[in-house]
Every structure is written in C-alpha cells, then in structure tokens.
Amino acid sequence: MSKPKVFEKPIGVRDYLPNAVAKLRRIEQNVLDCMRRWGYEQIITPTMEYYDTVGVASSTSDQKLFKLLDPRGTTIVLRSEMTSPIARVAASLLKERPFPLRLSYHAGVFRAFEDEAGRDAEFFQTGVELIGDSSSEADAEVIALAIASLRAAGVPAFKVAVGHVGFLNGLFQEALPGRTEEQEALKECLLQRDHVGYRQTLSRLSLDDQVRSELEGILRLRGGAEVCEQALGLSASREAQAAIRQLCEVWDVLGAYGVQEHVLIDLTMIGDFSYYTGINFEGYASHLGFPVCSGGRYDNLLSQFGRPAAATGFALKTTRILEVAEDDTPAEGGRTLIVYTHEQRREALQEAERLRAEGLLVVTEALDAASPEWGGLRERAARVETFEHRGADYDSLLVYGVGEEARP
Amino acid sequence: MTGNDRMMEKTAGDSVLKVAMPKGRIYKQASKLFREAGLLIPEDFDDSRKLIIPVPEANMEFIMAKPVDVPTYVEYGVADIGIVGKDVLMEENKDVYELIDLGIARCRMSVIGLPGWKPVMYPRVATKYPSVASQYFREGGQQVEVIKLNGSIELAPLIGLADRIVDMVETGQTLKENGLVEMETLFQVTSRLIANRVSYRLKNQAIQELCDRLGQRIAARG
Numbered sequence: 001m002s003k004p005k006v007f008e009k010p011i012g013v014r015d016y017l018p019n020a021v022a023k024l025r026r027i028e029q030n031v032l033d034c035m036r037r038w039g040y041e042q043i044i045t046p047t048m049e050y051y052d053t054v055g056v057a058s059s060t061s062d063q064k065l066f067k068l069l070d071p072r073g074t075t076i077v078l079r080s081e082m083t084s085p086i087a088r089v090a091a092s093l094l095k096e097r098p099f100p101l102r103l104s105y106h107a108g109v110f111r112a113f114e115d116e117a118g119r120d121a122e123f124f125q126t127g128v129e130l131i132g133d134s135s136s137e138a139d140a141e142v143i144a145l146a147i148a149s150l151r152a153a154g155v156p157a158f159k160v161a162v163g164h165v166g167f168l169n170g171l172f173q174e175a176l177p178g179r180t181e182e183q184e185a186l187k188e189c190l191l192q193r194d195h196v197g198y199r200q201t202l203s204r205l206s207l208d209d210q211v212r213s214e215l216e217g218i219l220r221l222r223g224g225a226e227v228c229e230q231a232l233g234l235s236a237s238r239e240a241q242a243a244i245r246q247l248c249e250v251w252d253v254l255g256a257y258g259v260q261e262h263v264l265i266d267l268t269m270i271g272d273f274s275y276y277t278g279i280n281f282e283g284y285a286s287h288l289g290f291p292v293c294s295g296g297r298y299d300n301l302l303s304q305f306g307r308p309a310a311a312t313g314f315a316l317k318t319t320r321i322l323e324v325a326e327d328d329t330p331a332e333g334g335r336t337l338i339v340y341t342h343e344q345r346r347e348a349l350q351e352a353e354r355l356r357a358e359g360l361l362v363v364t365e366a367l368d369a370a371s372p373e374w375g376g377l378r379e380r381a382a383r384v385e386t387f388e389h390r391g392a393d394y395d396s397l398l399v400y401g402v403g404e405e406a407r408p
Numbered sequence: 409m410t411g412n413d414r415m416m417e418k419t420a421g422d423s424v425l426k427v428a429m430p431k432g433r434i435y436k437q438a439s440k441l442f443r444e445a446g447l448l449i450p451e452d453f454d455d456s457r458k459l460i461i462p463v464p465e466a467n468m469e470f471i472m473a474k475p476v477d478v479p480t481y482v483e484y485g486v487a488d489i490g491i492v493g494k495d496v497l498m499e500e501n502k503d504v505y506e507l508i509d510l511g512i513a514r515c516r517m518s519v520i521g522l523p524g525w526k527p528v529m530y531p532r533v534a535t536k537y538p539s540v541a542s543q544y545f546r547e548g549g550q551q552v553e554v555i556k557l558n559g560s561i562e563l564a565p566l567i568g569l570a571d572r573i574v575d576m577v578e579t580g581q582t583l584k585e586n587g588l589v590e591m592e593t594l595f596q597v598t599s600r601l602i603a604n605r606v607s608y609r610l611k612n613q614a615i616q617e618l619c620d621r622l623g624q625r626i627a628a629r630g
Contacts, residue, residue: 161609193505196600200509222612264609284606289485291605 012121027153031126034152040104040128045085051075057084057304059275066110078110086129091307099132127315134310139279140253146314147259154325155285162281163269170240190270221267336362337394341369341401348400425468428490430475437512438491445625488607494597499537505603515578517594534564535574
C-alpha cells in the first residue's frame, strides 16, 4: 500500500466530532443510568488482555482479534467484547462477592480490520452481565433490560427476537440420533443463514418423510407465543421440550414486564452454538441493516476462569444506535461571550468565573479596543438577541473595556 | 450524518419491500417468474433505464443493480431482499439470508482447460471468481496462482496466460467454439432470493408471503 495521506486513518476507525460526541454521551448516560436503576454497577476493565486467557475464552473468532506482542513476547489482544473480561473479574477480584453479580459497562472494543459492511475496527458497546443466576427470570430480566435500554437510548422502533439453542440441539439429536456429522452440517447451514443449503442437505439425508418435512418446517417457527405451541408438538426430545418450556416461561415473565409487544419468538435464530448455552436474542431497529443489540445465556464461560457459574447478558451496539437514535434533548442554551480589553481583564474573567459557577457556558476573548470588531460588539451588546461570532452561536454578550461597561 | 439522513428519508416508506434486482440476463427470467407468481410488474420496465422502479401495486420498489452488487445492497439493508446468482453469493460471502432457490438462470461453475491438459509445474488459473477458485483448489490440496480477469476468461488458456480457468458454463457452446473442455464441476448455479438480517425479522410477513408465492410457482414449474 502507498504511504497514507495526512488526513487518512486506518480502515474501520472513526473520529467523533462535537455534535456526535454530545449525542453519544447522552445515549451512554441515559443507558447506563437505566442500567443503574436496575441495580447494575458499572465497571471498567483494561483495553488489553492476554490472548491465552480472555482472548481464547472470547466468542470472537481468532482471525478477528487484534493481536500484539508485549516486550516479553507474550501475545496480547485488544478486547473484542466485554463479556470475557468481566468473567475474568467476576472470577478473580470479585470472587468473594456472592452471586448474583449485576455488572454494566460502556467501552470501546476492537475487531481486526474488515474491508466493508459497516464493520468497524473500533466501536462502542454498552451492556450488562447477570452472573450466577440460571433462572428464566434472569433471562427475562436481561431481555427486559435490553428493551428498556434501547428505549433509553432513543431507538424509535425496534424488535427483539428471542430463540433458544437447546431447541435445535434437541430436535436434531432426536431426528438424527448419533449422526453428529449430519447434525453439524444442518446447524452450519442455519448459522450461515443458508436456508437453501439447509433444504438441500435435508433432501440428501436418508430420513423419514415426516421427519424431513418437520425439519423443513422449523424455518417457519417465527412469531409470537403461538410458535412455542407449534414447537412443542414438533419434538419429543427432552432437551427440546425443556428449551421450549423455558422460552414459554420467559415469554410469560416478559408479559409481566409489559414488553411483549417488542418481542418475537424465533427458533431459527441461531447464535454461536459453541458459546451460547440457552436463551439468546438479537435486537433490530427499522432503518438499520444490522442488529443493534445481541445477547444470551453463556453458562460455560465462567468455568474457564475458575469460578463456574450460570450467566447471561447483552451488549448494545452503541455506535450503530448513534445513527438511528432520536435525540430529543434540546441543544444546551445559555452560551455567553465575554469580550474585554486588557484594562478590564480582571473584572471580565471574574464575571466569567461567577457565571460558570452558576452553570452557564462562558467563552472569553481579549480584544484590542482599536480593532475593527470592537465597535460592532459594543453596539451589539445593547441588543438582546442570539448572534454568531467566529463560527459559534451565543445567547448573550458582555463587553468589558476602556472604562465603560455595556450589558445587554 | 447527512448520508444517513438521506438513507432515513429513502427508507421512510416502511411497509414497502425494497428488492435489489440484477440487471441483464437474470432480470428477464426473474421478472417473468414474479409475474407468473401474480406480482404485477409492468412490462415496460424491462427495457427502462431507470434505476429505481416503484411497483405500488405489489407494495414493492425495485432497485436495478449490477448483479455482483446485489448482496452488498442487501447486507447493508438499503434493499430488504434481492435476487442474485449462487456464483456471486459464493464469491462475495456476505452476511445475508439465502431464502429460496428460484431455479432460474441455471448453469454451473466449472474448471475448464484445453483438451489433454496435464499437470504443469507452476499452475495458473484465470477467473472472474478468485475467491471461489482459490478455495476450491486449496481444498483439493493444490497450490495454484489465481489470476483475476474481468471478461473473456476463455482467452486465457488459448493465449497461454493460464493453463486452466474457472468460469460459469451454461450450454457449453462458447467452450466448444473455442476448443476448450470442461474438466470438473465445482457446483450448480441458480438464482437465489436473499434477505437482509434485519428486514427478515421486521418485514417477516411480507417476505414470507413472497417466498410462499414464488415457492408455489417454482414447484409448479417443476
């Protein structure tokens, strides 16, 4: 590649200009505050972790991790998500704290360069982990909190699709007992979202016709509570039945939270089978082609850090939410400009300090009384109106200079 | 944010299903299939040069795209669904739902060479599908140099640029005329209906309905 031009940044990273930062901070504050009111305490973990611990435990595939070498030659990764760092903390620094732990975070995470498709190399995630509670109530709490957080973030219209990895696991084991390779092939198709490939694979397998059409039918298991009913009839497998019962329970709890209108049941929604162990979910906003949140139950992760525990959580893709969130907070009012000549510097700066202590935003500027702008500003100070000065808007103007003082 | 605002504006018609259609060969067959399935696409659009074609009767909007770009539009969600050949899907490897096999634009992806081809010391393969070709030869345990070309791939073995090519074969007529032979078939190619991850959930009903109508029609065609 040719030498970068001076304005260029590495692919996949962004600058955030003042307007975007203000909006991002408001979203972050509102969401973290929402999480705090549900009893989740915010923690901060380091940007860098060891590859052999957090890197390996992470759900991010190996080639998407940013890897570095420290001076001793140990491989370091830039965190690619926050769940495994938090698992590490829960199993070490917080190991004396009894379960359940409710933790929240807002952090930049890193994924190795990808050329396109809105996949940033660095982006913000805001999320929670609920560790040490395996109940359906906990699953529902996390989903309900995800919905509350999307609302707090100002996402105008969204749906959360909820699935369960146990259903397909159980169904496939029952339909194809002992034929693990074929089960894997079918799961791989679903994971790749390749429904054509799924049907083609099914048609190649030697199967009872009824079983085949049932397995084809799962592609339609999307909707509301009625999907659970249909699914219950599909498989007698204990694992699948347990998964559906759990899903029904979660659905009921979400009803009690009053958020069912935002929830779809989707049994074709497949997260990473090697990572998620139960209920998993994804949030979608209209006007955005990529999911805005994802989460689920991961009961095997904590044991990798020496403190086995059930856990569930989610992350909001805050950087993407920034693009769709409605920002109804009015622009902050009360910007004051104080201009002064050197004779009245002390008075001017002290007034500025007093106004700032009152919470106003004050910009000060020294001017020469002989400068061409001085007269115009003096005159303007007599009028009460918003005005523009050097590219910024102000609501009021104070002028301190040459023995006289003008106030609006 | 202006680009984004523009996008919001364009997607304001929430219930309209935006369909990325490949221009050219596949479009003719796809629009015929849509019409047979009872979706009213006015005939005079077939030769139109317009890039965005509203079809209010079917509550749809067609976006006329270059075939290789269809998966990109759909992945980003600027189109909800799209029609694209399996060849492009395999090459582009985008994160989209592949919903149904439309059974149109049928052909196959093949390895092609001169008759009597023998293994060479430094194998070179010319193709429009570099990632498909690389993957195929790697999985077959062969290390080859892949050369990306943009058209007239059949020239490569004739003038000695490559000893083999990987390309789509429909009838085999071009090969025959140029004295080339098909050596192996990688996979069969037909056009597929693909969907964006979010649209698939948020416009589930409209998409499922379309799939069902097309599915019935395809089954009836046999």
